[in-house]
Amino acid sequence: MKPVTPDAALAAVVGSNPMPRTELTKKLWAYIKKNGLQDKKVKTQINADEKLLPIFNKKKSVSMFEMTKLVSGHVS
Template identity: 45%
Template sequence: MAGKNNALQKPVQVSDELEAVIGKGPMTRAEVTSKVWEYIKKHDLQKPSDKRTIVPDDKLGGVIGKEEISMFKMTAAVSKHLS
C-alpha cells in the first residue's frame, strides 16, 4: 500500500492559533502532530506526575483549551484547527 495517499500524508491548512504554536502550514497531519509534541516537550507542558496529561501554556491553550487535557483528547482538539 506504500504510495497510497492517506489522511496523514495529505497537506492541511492550520488555523492562526495553531500556526502560532507549530509554524506556517500547509503541512501533513503527521507533521502537525509531531510539531505539537515538539512544542509540548520544549516547553515542558507534560504533568510530571502523569506524562499523558498536557498542561497547556497560553499559546497551546489557544488551540486545545486552557484546562489540562489527556494526550488522547488533544489530537481531537488540534484537529479542529485543521482544514
C-alpha cells in the same frame, strides 16, 4: 498524506505552512517537550501554556488523546 493548513491559533505553535498531519503532530510534541508541558506525574496529561489555551478550548490540562481531537478542529 494530504497536507492540512493550521488555523491562526495552531499556527502560533507549529507554523502556518500546510503540512501532513504526521508532521503537525511531530511539531506539536516538539513544542510540548521543549516547554516542559507534559505533566510530570501523569505523563498522558498535557498542561497548556498561553499558546495552547486557545487550541485546548481554554482548558488548563487535557489528555494526549483529547488533545488529538481538539487539534483536529484547528486544521482545514
